[in-house]
Amino acid sequence: MAAVTLKRVKKNYGTTTVVHGVDLEIKAGEFVVILGPSGCGKSTLLRMIAGLEAITEGEISIGSKIVNTLEPRERGCAMVFQNYALYPHMTVAENIGYALKVAGLGKAERMARINAVAEILGLEEFLDRKPIQLSGGQRQRVAMGRAMIREPDVFLYDEPLSNLDARLRVAMRAEIRKLHQRLGTTSLFVTHDQIEAMTLADRIVVMNKGVIEQVGTPDEVYHRPASTYVASFVGSPGLNLLHVMVDRSASCIRFKDGQTLPFEHGQAVLVPDGPAIFGFRAEQAQLSEQIGLTLTPGFQEALGSTRLLHGTVANEEAVIAIPGNGPLDATTSMSVTIPASAMHFFDSTTGRRLG
Amino acid sequence: MEKRATFAMGWLGMAFILPQILLVFIFFYWPTGAAMFWAFTLERPWGGGNEWVGFDNFRQVFADRAYWGSIIRSLMFAASTATLSMAFGLLLAVACDRGLKGYQAFRTVFVWPYAVVAPAAALAFRFIFAPEAGIFSALVKQNPEFWNPAQNGYHAMTMIIICYSWKYAAYCFIFFLAALQAIPRSVIEASALDGASVLRRVFDIQLPLITPTFFFMLVISITDSFQDSFGIVDVMTDGGPGKATELLVYKIYFDGFRGLDYSGAAAQSIVLMLIMMVLTFFQFRYIERRVHYS
Numbered sequence: 001m002a003a004v005t006l007k008r009v010k011k012n013y014g015t016t017t018v019v020h021g022v023d024l025e026i027k028a029g030e031f032v033v034i035l036g037p038s039g040c041g042k043s044t045l046l047r048m049i050a051g052l053e054a055i056t057e058g059e060i061s062i063g064s065k066i067v068n069t070l071e072p073r074e075r076g077c078a079m080v081f082q083n084y085a086l087y088p089h090m091t092v093a094e095n096i097g098y099a100l101k102v103a104g105l106g107k108a109e110r111m112a113r114i115n116a117v118a119e120i121l122g123l124e125e126f127l128d129r130k131p132i133q134l135s136g137g138q139r140q141r142v143a144m145g146r147a148m149i150r151e152p153d154v155f156l157y158d159e160p161l162s163n164l165d166a167r168l169r170v171a172m173r174a175e176i177r178k179l180h181q182r183l184g185t186t187s188l189f190v191t192h193d194q195i196e197a198m199t200l201a202d203r204i205v206v207m208n209k210g211v212i213e214q215v216g217t218p219d220e221v222y223h224r225p226a227s228t229y230v231a232s233f234v235g236s237p238g239l240n241l242l243h244v245m246v247d248r249s250a251s252c253i254r255f256k257d258g259q260t261l262p263f264e265h266g267q268a269v270l271v272p273d274g275p276a277i278f279g280f281r282a283e284q285a286q287l288s289e290q291i292g293l294t295l296t297p298g299f300q301e302a303l304g305s306t307r308l309l310h311g312t313v314a315n316e317e318a319v320i321a322i323p324g325n326g327p328l329d330a331t332t333s334m335s336v337t338i339p340a341s342a343m344h345f346f347d348s349t350t351g352r353r354l355g
Numbered sequence: 356m357e358k359r360a361t362f363a364m365g366w367l368g369m370a371f372i373l374p375q376i377l378l379v380f381i382f383f384y385w386p387t388g389a390a391m392f393w394a395f396t397l398e399r400p401w402g403g404g405n406e407w408v409g410f411d412n413f414r415q416v417f418a419d420r421a422y423w424g425s426i427i428r429s430l431m432f433a434a435s436t437a438t439l440s441m442a443f444g445l446l447l448a449v450a451c452d453r454g455l456k457g458y459q460a461f462r463t464v465f466v467w468p469y470a471v472v473a474p475a476a477a478l479a480f481r482f483i484f485a486p487e488a489g490i491f492s493a494l495v496k497q498n499p500e501f502w503n504p505a506q507n508g509y510h511a512m513t514m515i516i517i518c519y520s521w522k523y524a525a526y527c528f529i530f531f532l533a534a535l536q537a538i539p540r541s542v543i544e545a546s547a548l549d550g551a552s553v554l555r556r557v558f559d560i561q562l563p564l565i566t567p568t569f570f571f572m573l574v575i576s577i578t579d580s581f582q583d584s585f586g587i588v589d590v591m592t593d594g595g596p597g598k599a600t601e602l603l604v605y606k607i608y609f610d611g612f613r614g615l616d617y618s619g620a621a622a623q624s625i626v627l628m629l630i631m632m633v634l635t636f637f638q639f640r641y642i643e644r645r646v647h648y649s
């Protein structure tokens with residue numbers, strides 16, 4: 001277990017900057033998920049911590065050591081790769097035990113530790129197989145075993161579940177979480193899947209284009225997104241975002257088509273007059289008899305327990321979640337109410353959260 | 356997806372493949388046929404066509420001590436050049452694969468020797484190894500016996516081995532580099548994280564993963580050394596001194612076109628062809644196996 005600290009960490013490839021001065025502190029034993037779309041620099045960040053990629057600027061420390069110039073093997077990190085990166089010519093046992101062999105441990109001790117790890121991961125019966133003879137999930141476990149056996153200070157995972165089918169992914173997710181509870185090793189997990197992030201993380205780091213948008217617990221990220229980017233990326237569906245004008249003297253917000261929605265004064269203090277972006281969660285909006293927002297319905301998506309009703313509010317797209325059964329005449333426009341506590345406001349130019 | 360153009364008129368299709376067939380026929384089947392014909396016949400001493408002699412020519416070839424000498428020399432040549440060129444090719448490929456500074460430039464430069472035709476390379480090496488003016492000239496002034504490929508058979512053999520290996524190392528380099536680059540980067544990175552040093556990674560991960568290429572190169576370099584050595588021997592030593600550098604292919608040429616023993620030379624070339632066929636069969640049957648990475 002070790003804390004990991006990044007200070008103004010930057011990465012250039014030639015003239016293009018892919019990580020723009022990232023500051024991040026990961027506490028010892030914490031499980032942190034880096035969440036972001038493909039190409040935003042998540043892997044690059046992880047690989048800089050592992051020592052597989054040079055750091056252009058800034059400083060990375062693991063424990064109390066600055067590791068900028070240390071070789072990967074001197075950093076105490078173990079990594080699980082997206083494609084598993086197993087050694088094709090070695091058996092499962094040899095794959096798992098390779099680090100110990102390199103470290104010069106005797107065969108007996110090696111076998112004992114390989115067996116212990118294999119037992120935790122349920123790989124006992126596959127120890128003599130080659131990676132080619134394993135299923136995707138089993139390979140994934142071998143990759144985990146190879147990382148675990150070294151008892152590293154830090155686990156790094158680079159989208160380890162993205163090559164698995166949906167069911168297996170959910171199962172492996174739970175196992176990774178259990179493993180973390182058991183070992184308590186500081187873990188950094190990279191993914192583009194927000195559900196994975198929400199379910200695994202102690203804290204989530206949302207990244208976009210090489211910049212950290214928000215660091216927070218899954219609850220914070222979900223309930224108080226720091227920017228429109230986080231708001232639309234986290235949650236399924238993402239936050240509804242609509243362009244509005246705030247009118248504090250009238251205690252209401254005005255939509256593009258002229259309709260208004262009253263809002264509480266508590267927020268009015270923090271949200272300035274003028275253009276803003278208004279957001280609300282699909283599942284916190286309700287169909288109502290009372291006067292609310294007017295939604296022009298479009299199409300529906302059935303999800304079993306709920307339905308997603310896609311439509312437009314003031315000619316901008318919006319989605320609300322409604323109970324999964326019962327008749328719904330989704331042809332005429334309907335009224336939607338949103339509790340004051342579920343309203344979010346963002347700056348219309350920077351996209352940062354207001355209030 | 357399979358794409359096939361079909362021609363309504365059969366003759367059009369035939370017209371398209373005709374040039375290829377013609378080339379294969381003129382440069383492969385015809386000479387092979389001619390060699391077969393000569394190998395089993397003997398020209399009558401006073402003219403009047405050839406006479407069928409069965410395996411007589413082969414018996415004569417195998418009874419010839421000089422022939423066995425050239426077989427042994429060819430094997431020695433094959434073993435030495437394969438070892439040298441593969442070792443150097445591999446060393447350079449591993450260095451290039453690491454992506455050290457300036458490796459793109461090196462990669463291009465390392466490939467060049469293979470593009471040099473054998474006689475040109477041989478000519479260059481003749482100057483390099485010339486006793487009076489070459490790299491050994493200072494030592495030769497002290498002791499003329501130190502380097503004298505014109506009279507010392509071992510020196511001559513060493514010379515053609517080095518020249519051939521220099522050229523062939525480039526060929527090995529291309530294949531080894533391609534094989535090394537086909538290994539997923541993440542596998543190498545995983546071993547780096549597992550604590551393996553650069554050298555350890557080479558021996559534990561990279562070399563085992565390129566063994567198929569290794570065996571492929573071994574067979575190819577042996578078969579190639581049987582035939583491609585001709586230009587080098589011809590320019591550098593003419594098979595001499597004595598017969599010290601007379602390799603199989605050079606002996607065929609020498610017996611056939613200098614000694615005018617067409618039948619003997621043809622029988623030798625049939626034997627050489629059989630040896631190469633066996634090696635090629637061996638390669639396809641046992642070595643053309645690929646490693647799977649995922």
Ligand SMILES: Nc1ncnc2c1ncn2[C@@H]1O[C@H](COP(=O)(O)OP(=O)(O)O)[C@@H](O)[C@H]1O
Binds near residue numbers: 045
């Ligand atoms: N070796 C490289 N050379 C140049 N650009 C690279 C290299 N590796 C990654 N990049 C670029 O850096 C950006 C971030 O890549 P990456 O960290 O792999 O993204 P992610 O893992 O979030 O999908 C991408 O735009 C990618 O094209």
Ligand SMILES: [Mg+2]
Binds near residue numbers: 039043159
């Ligand atoms: Mg990635």
